Amino acid sequence: MTHPKDIKISAPEQFALLNDPDFLNQVVTRYLQQFLEAEITTFLQAEPYQRTGDRTGYRNGYKPRVRKTRVGRIELCVPQDREGRFHSGLFAHFQRSEKALMLALQEAYLQGVSTRKVTKITEQLCGTSFSKSQVSELCQELDADINAWRARPPSKRATVDVDLKKHIEAFHTRSDGTYGAPRIFKDLMDMGIRVGKKRVARLMREMGICGFSRRKSTQTTRKTQQSDKAPDLVKRDFNVATVNKLWVADITYVPTYSGFLYLSVVIDAFSRRVVGWAMARHLQSELVLSALNMALYQRRPEDVIHHSDQGVQYTSIAFGKRCREAGVRPSMGAAGDCYDNALCESFFATLECELINRRSFRTQA
Structure with a gap:
């Protein structure tokens, strides 16, 4: 008998074993074939070519039988006897016990093989118990299978997965643990590595890493019914041919232990660069004016479009006056429509997810 302590399988081996359909198909086929051989031996009371007075009949070749299982299509050779009296009880029990068989086989390989476990499986499948010698032979087959599986070289796919995991870990570390499967997939494609997004997600699950998700939003845009809004000059088309033709602006907040700190930015639509920004403890028009003034000082544009939402800061008289003085054309999207x-x-979204949400700020300084 093989004691469970004699067989130890590491966590990577367990995952590979339970996710290798070819290996499981081979194991199930070998198991069922051995069960059929043990079943006819018990029925005839004799091993093949054994001379004994207890023999009740003789073998008469095999009949092919195909079964569809959870691990794929398996082909079995059902033994026959000369009188045609032998009828295997395996298939009648197998349909009801297939799931239990798969779990039992996996457990046997992961925790160790013992005659007690094998005897229990045979009784469930065939409705009968076999001799100790027959069960011991099945246990030896189990040991041979698992030793062959552990000694086999890694497949081509497994070798590629090892290299992919190195690249995935590098990209994930470089992003400070913020990149998930979609972004790492794009980075791999940029490197010329052809791989599927689902495969990247599977490997990240195996590695126990993931991206960082967003926080719940807080309203920073407040629209006033009395203010005059500027027309929408962008119409959701943010493609421009050069710099300083279209700026987009908005406000977000940074939570601290001493209250919210508000951030206003102005971004150039062509370069995607922040050309102006300002921070304050309030949501007054001075906040967005400071960000606009920084952008004007750094870029000195001519006839640039400043696109924003309909917040009271952007519809204020002071902000409109500053735009006219600098030759900036204000543009505003629809109220409550983030797509504009x-x-x-x-x-x-990127700033909050990858930087602000992952840190705690004690003060507003």
Whole structure:
């Protein structure tokens, strides 16, 4: 008998074993074939070519039989006797016990093989118990299978997975643990590595890593019914031919232990660069004016479009006056529609997810 302590399988081996349909198909086929041989031996009371007075009949070749199982299509050779009296009880019990068989085989390989476990499986499948010698022979087959499986060289796919995991870990570390499967997939494609997004997600699950998700939103845009809004000059088309033709702006917040700190930015739509920004403890028009003034000082544009939402800061008299003085054309999307200012919303989503949400700030300084 093989004691469970004699066989130890590491965690990577367990995962590979339970996710290798070819190996499981081979194991199930060998198991069932051995069960059939043990079953006819018990029925005839004699091993093949054994001379004994207890023999009740003789073998008469095999009949092929195909079964569809959870691990694929398996082909079995059902033994026959000369009188045609032998009828295997395996298939009648197998249909009801297939799931239990798969779990029992996996457990036997992961925790160790013993005659007690094998005897229990045979009784469930065939409705009868076999001799100790027959069960011991099945246990030896189990040991041979698992030793052959552990000694086999890694497949081509497994070798590629090892290299992919190195690249995935490098990209994930470089992003400070923020990149998930979609972004790492794009990075791999940029490197010229052809791989599926689902495969990247599977490997990340195996490695126990994932991206960082977003936080719940807080409203920072407040629209006033009395204010005059500027027309929408962008119409959700953020494609421009050069710099300083279209700027997008918005406001977000940074939570601290001493209250919210508000951040206003101005982004150039062509370069995707933040050309102006400002922070304050309030949501007054001075916040967005400071960000606009920084952008004007750094870029000195001519006839640039400043696109934002309909927040009271952007519809204020002071902000409109500053735009006229600098030759800036204000543009505003529809109220409550994030898609009209999608470029800036996307920037804030990345900033919040990958930087702000992952840190705690004690003060506003």
